[in-house]
Amino acid sequence: MRLRGIVRMWMSVAKPYSGAAAESLSRCGLRGLHMVLLAVLLAVLAAVPAGASLTGTWRLQLRDAAVVHGDMVLLGEIASPVGEMPPELWQQLARRPLWESPDKTGRTMSITGPRLKRAMRRYLPEHHRKCLYPASMAVQKGGGLYDEAALRKVVADSLTPRLAALEGEASLRDYRLPAFMFVEDPLNTVMLMTDDVRAGRLSLRLAEVRPTGDVVRQATGSVFVDVWTGVPAAAFPVNRGDLLGPDAVTMVRKNRAFMRGDPWDGKGGPWRLTRAVGQGQVIYAADLEIMPTVARGDRVDLVFRGSRILLTVPAEALADGAAGDSIPVRNLQSRRQVYATVKDPTTVIVQ
Template sequence: MLSLHALAAVLFAAGIPWGAGAAFAQSLGEPTLARVILPEQAFVEGDVIRLGDIARVEAADPRLAERLRELEVGRAALPGQSRSLTVGTLRLRMRQARLPERAVEIVAERDPVEVITRYQVIAREQLEAAVTRWYLRHAAVPEGAELKLEVSVEPQWAPVGPVQIEVALAEPKLGNVAVPLEIVVDGRPYKRVNASVKAYVEQEVWVAARPVLRGETIGPADATRATRMFAQPVAGPVDLAVPVRAKRYVREGTPLTWDVVEPVPDVHRGDRVTLVAAVGGIVVQVPGEALSEGRIGDVVTVRNLTSGNVVYGTLDEDGIVWVSVW
């Protein structure tokens, strides 16, 4: 007797539809346990194609019908794209799954069948909003400063299902950065894309109102308040009522941050100071000369002008340097 597979080849060569061939096979004594009816075009969701997603399955045995419906017949195309499945591929998958393939009649309007993967569009606005929310929640800016964001990302195609957009950074990055976004669909990671982000801090600072030489003192008359954009938060003097001095040459309009200015020392190298040491109830005072600069509370280097020894002490008000005695 001619086998079903040989019969299929003969029918294909003769241009006879497989459904008619299956009916002819029944006349040769092959029992029909199930019928699979394929449309010309089918739509699926997800990344796996099951027979029940693309065909109507009819079978007297409900267990056989369920096995046929759950049969994985191939991988789905990317969202919005399509792939073709032939009747021969379906029969191969049945044999691989140890299903009674010879007893299954397949009726196809067209061979191969076009299988299109459904998709959803994740809008640009949705992606940009996710980045903005994340930055506002995690980026720390100084009091009175404001975070400024510009986010650019293309809309994305994704499988159908609930969507989560996660920023794949451990901490916010400022400046011009590429921010990776993890797109999760139906609880499973789907793809990663990059958003172009310009993240800057708008902050009010003191700026030089004139060119300032290195070491020159800067007071309220030498600076003005201005709002500037920075790639990172900056720190500087809050009030110039206590003057600062330039650590280097400063151009007009330069923000006066602690990178370019420093507090004016309370004592300068060469200044006369008073060394004070206390032992029990005895207090000893001798004149000294500062060998280093410092502010009140700093440890400074001083030469004892009486003995010539170099000692270290803590600077206090009125040029007093407290020296510990062991």
């Protein structure tokens, strides 16, 4: 309104002058007057708060889902005021009937964005331009509603205690849940039915449950579980077949959500690598195997033991073997291959 008044003032000053008089005046007093009016206009605009509208500082936010109770949908059931709306105006508008609600309790109706805009132009003609519209709206008669924030709380309240059982620092992020979930009765609740809790993208199953325990309906979603923990890693590059000694292992902090398997637990051994591992890379349990008593290529004593004979000759192991395993070896004197039983790291026996 202040802006309109200033414009009218400007026009009233400029209108009476025309022809030579206007030209003469424009060279002196009128130019100065225009400058004064321009300064006043800029001061008025500067006084308007950022983001405020000169035609009003309130809006009506229409919800994407709502529960109604009567035969007619009321504005207060599907919208909320945003900004500086006078309370008495909202009390009046909230009772404004719009269109007929679903004919039965528990039944829903869906309204597309364009249809919703047409309806507001019809039932709220004086304020429809102040409405903020969702892409669509779902309306249920009776029952209850869990919006996305409420569903997120259900998931967090259910999973957070179970995260304590995971080794490391666990947290939830990147919720992907339904925008809302209706329940047929206010006494019904939405519960998380997911049992498995692990690092990474976790699939969720949400269910509407009656007080009797019966499941009415279900919906799905997901959440990402981060689990930060210390895991063994290579202190320097190690090759396939290398013995994994204490000096080759260091601890690093990793997110298990992005690990491709179970890390080595640091126990057992002696171990050797089944693949090359770069410096700082995680050492997985699948990367290790027990160090054999005799490794392929080792030089060993091949002992021929009989009832009346004991003969020892040099040999080469042609395969890995633990104590008690039978492995092929090559007699380095005759070049013949025989199978012998591993006794210790330096001896294999043929009986």
